[in-house]
Amino acid sequence: xxxxxxxxxxxxxxxxxxxxxxxxxxxxxxxxxxxxxxxxxxxxxxxxxxxxxxxxxxxxxxxxxxxxxxxxxxxxxxxxxxxxxxxxxxxxxxxxxxxxxxxxxxxxxxxxxxxxxxxxxxxxxxxxxxxxxxxxxxxxxxxx
Amino acid sequence: xxxxxxxxxxxxxxxxxxxxxxxxxxxxxxxxxxxxxxxxxxxxxxxxxxxxxxxxxxxxxxxxxxxxxxxxxxxxxxxxxxxxxxxxxxxxxxxxxxxxxxxxxxxxxxxxxxxxxxxxxxxxxxxxxxxxxxxxxxxxx
Numbered sequence: 001x002x003x004x005x006x007x008x009x010x011x012x013x014x015x016x017x018x019x020x021x022x023x024x025x026x027x028x029x030x031x032x033x034x035x036x037x038x039x040x041x042x043x044x045x046x047x048x049x050x051x052x053x054x055x056x057x058x059x060x061x062x063x064x065x066x067x068x069x070x071x072x073x074x075x076x077x078x079x080x081x082x083x084x085x086x087x088x089x090x091x092x093x094x095x096x097x098x099x100x101x102x103x104x105x106x107x108x109x110x111x112x113x114x115x116x117x118x119x120x121x122x123x124x125x126x127x128x129x130x131x132x133x134x135x136x137x138x139x140x141x142x143x144x
Numbered sequence: 145x146x147x148x149x150x151x152x153x154x155x156x157x158x159x160x161x162x163x164x165x166x167x168x169x170x171x172x173x174x175x176x177x178x179x180x181x182x183x184x185x186x187x188x189x190x191x192x193x194x195x196x197x198x199x200x201x202x203x204x205x206x207x208x209x210x211x212x213x214x215x216x217x218x219x220x221x222x223x224x225x226x227x228x229x230x231x232x233x234x235x236x237x238x239x240x241x242x243x244x245x246x247x248x249x250x251x252x253x254x255x256x257x258x259x260x261x262x263x264x265x266x267x268x269x270x271x272x273x274x275x276x277x278x279x280x281x282x283x284x285x
């Protein structure tokens with residue numbers, strides 16, 4: 001069994017603000033991230049896939065196909081966007097990296113079978129780096 | 145406890161399966177199928193799992209580990225055209241997956257003893273693509 005990881009980047013802005021909390025509580029909880037004008041990051045995402053080796057190609061995953069899936073489901077809709085204003089789910093959900101991780105994982109899982117119709121490879125996990133010092137990891141089994 | 149040591153080598157390769165047509169190879173491997181080959185600066189991280197020796201406090205002397213990695217990986221792989229100069233890549237496509245497995249097979253007999261086992265081999269082909277291989281143990285599937 002091989003575990004193949006591919007790294008991608010996108011740049012986006014966001015604001016951490018929960019509609020369920022008061023202005024004051026939001027400021028206290030999210031600090032600088034609650035700035036009403038928002039702010040941005042160069043996000044780095046790692047997508048890990050596992051599978052056995054295909055005897056003919058010597059590969060566990062067709063990386064070109066994986067690139068196409070990630071590009072269509074994540075990079076194009078997220079890159080150079082304001083996540084709160086332009087990605088529907090984040091009009092209701094706070095775009096923390098935790099929630100971003102869930103959303104990316106959900107999108108990849110939803111479209112996985114179209115890209116990889118066989119039994120293998122399977123999506124294993126995604127990691128999202130908001131900055132090089134803050135890394136969040138979501139296992140594919142953790143979400144529906 | 146798991147300890148990891150990193151080494152690098154630079155090598156060229158071409159990804160093509162001689163059983164397929166040029167067109168099919170191009171479709172499967174893209175630019176990596178260019179018959180003249182191309183190269184990468186590979187980075188290899190080798191992880192060992194074991195208990196520290198009660199006297200030395202070490203799982204394995206890192207100097208010894210470096211010597212093993214240099215002898216078993218860097219010396220045969222560095223500045224080589226893998227398909228032409230490094231068996232088994234005369235008959236096995238030198239994808240990152242197959243390189244990770246070959247490195248595992250070269251290292252396992254040199255590293256494993258009653259105190260420690262090879263735990264993982266991670267091979268970066270570029271900073272954006274890496275493969276982790278933990279051997280063919282049933283628990284890793």
